[in-house]
Amino acid sequence: MTEVATQSKKGETKPKNEKPKAVLRDDYEHPMEIYLRIERFPHIWCATCGIGTVLTAFISGLEKSKLDIEKVTVVSGIGCTGRTAGYLRLDSFHTTHGRAIPFATGLALGNPKLKVVVISGDGDLTAIGGNHFIHAARRNLDLTIICVNNFNYAMTGGQAGPTTPMEAIASTAPYGCYEYPFNLPFLAESSGAVFVARWTALHIRRLTNTIAEALLKPGFSFIEVICPCATLYARRNRLGDGLDLMRFYHDNAIIKHGANTREVDIEYQKQIIVGKFVDIDKPTFLQQRDRFLKNKLGNQFIPYKEPVS
Numbered sequence: 400m401t402e403v404a405t406q407s408k409k410g411e412t413k414p415k416n417e418k419p420k421a422v423l424r425d426d427y428e429h430p431m432e433i434y435l436r437i438e439r440f441p442h443i444w445c446a447t448c449g450i451g452t453v454l455t456a457f458i459s460g461l462e463k464s465k466l467d468i469e470k471v472t473v474v475s476g477i478g479c480t481g482r483t484a485g486y487l488r489l490d491s492f493h494t495t496h497g498r499a500i501p502f503a504t505g506l507a508l509g510n511p512k513l514k515v516v517v518i519s520g521d522g523d524l525t526a527i528g529g530n531h532f533i534h535a536a537r538r539n540l541d542l543t544i545i546c547v548n549n550f551n552y553a554m555t556g557g558q559a560g561p562t563t564p565m566e567a568i569a570s571t572a573p574y575g576c577y578e579y580p581f582n583l584p585f586l587a588e589s590s591g592a593v594f595v596a597r598w599t600a601l602h603i604r605r606l607t608n609t610i611a612e613a614l615l616k617p618g619f620s621f622i623e624v625i626c627p628c629a630t631l632y633a634r635r636n637r638l639g640d641g642l643d644l645m646r647f648y649h650d651n652a653i654i655k656h657g658a659n660t661r662e663v664d665i666e667y668q669k670q671i672i673v674g675k676f677v678d679i680d681k682p683t684f685l686q687q688r689d690r691f692l693k694n695k696l697g698n699q700f701i702p703y704k705e706p707v708s
């Protein structure tokens with residue numbers, strides 16, 4: 400029996416917001432229950448949606464990282480993916496659409512001891528939230544961003560967004576999308592991210608390991624997860640359900656660690672290049688600020704709260 404941090408035993412009513420206590424895992428109904436607000440279940444996600452798989456990978460990656468969960472916080476914006484923050488039994492924030500990164504920035508700067516994670520959708524992070532995304536990467540803020548890319552604005556009915564591949568049908572693109580989509584790993588790297596990876600919802604073990612690695616990486620880390628939206632994207636494009644998309648990922652994902660992010664564009668129903676593309680070291684925003692001001696001001700500089708080495 401493994402001793403883990405958790406809070407309530409099988410059959411007990413779980414008080415909201417109670418902090419975890421150490422008890423035995425075998426007393427629990429589900430091995431991940433300690434990380435989940437089960438009282439909010441059933442969750443809203445459709446059958447064969449991939450978001451739950453990403454949540455599972457996140458919890459496993461968090462366990463693997465051995466971070467103190469009292470010092471981990473998760474922020475999400477609005478969307479189907481945005482619900483993840485609400486289901487996690489961590490200090491988590493379900494914020495406004497497109498503003499997950501600004502909330503996360505405030506948390507990370509206000510308490511540099513926190514590990515701040517953003518889990519949100521492609522639309523939330525790179526359409527309405529696109530400006531925040533590029534500037535957080537540029538500053539190398541100490542944030543881990545997990546972007547569930549299901550190629551559409553799912554929650555609001557499957558509209559085309561900045562990641563919808565050309566030719567894909569969406570509610571706002573009945574004849575197929577004709578806009579150029581973002582290549583998110585390239586956007587992240589060229590904006591300043593120090594760690595960039597992409598997996599699909601099928602690559603659960605690799606995704607888990609990458610999440611654990613990203614959580615321990617100082618600076619702006621970005622993981623894109625290509626994910627089935629069964630009900631809208633798959634149905635509208637007659638691609639079957641989420642399991643059919645998983646089969647497609649199995650047959651069409653090519654692992655290329657270190658691939659040039661310029662060359663990992665996604666085209667409609669073509670190969671998907673996955674892997675860890677970028678892993679470099681660069682001072683974080685707070686390290687850079689403290690070093691810079693110490694250099695300018697000498698002993699007159701008093702670092703805010705904890706000095707960042």
Ligand SMILES: Cc1ncc(C[n+]2csc(CCOP(=O)(O)OP(=O)(O)O)c2C)c(N)n1
Pocket residue numbers: 477478479480481496519520521522523524547549551552553554555560
């Ligand atoms: C300011 C504002 N604009 C628009 C919306 C409507 N809205 C809610 S979720 C969403 C799209 C979410 O898409 P994405 O981030 O890709 O998440 P998904 O649902 O696909 O997981 C939109 C446009 C909103 N809630 N707030």
Ligand code: SF4
Pocket residue numbers: 443444445447448449450479480549553554627628629630631632
């Ligand atoms: S609408 Fe799409 S993204 Fe949203 S829960 Fe259903 S399958 Fe998942």
Ligand SMILES: [Mg+2]
Pocket residue numbers: 478520521522547548549550551552553
């Ligand atoms: Mg989406």
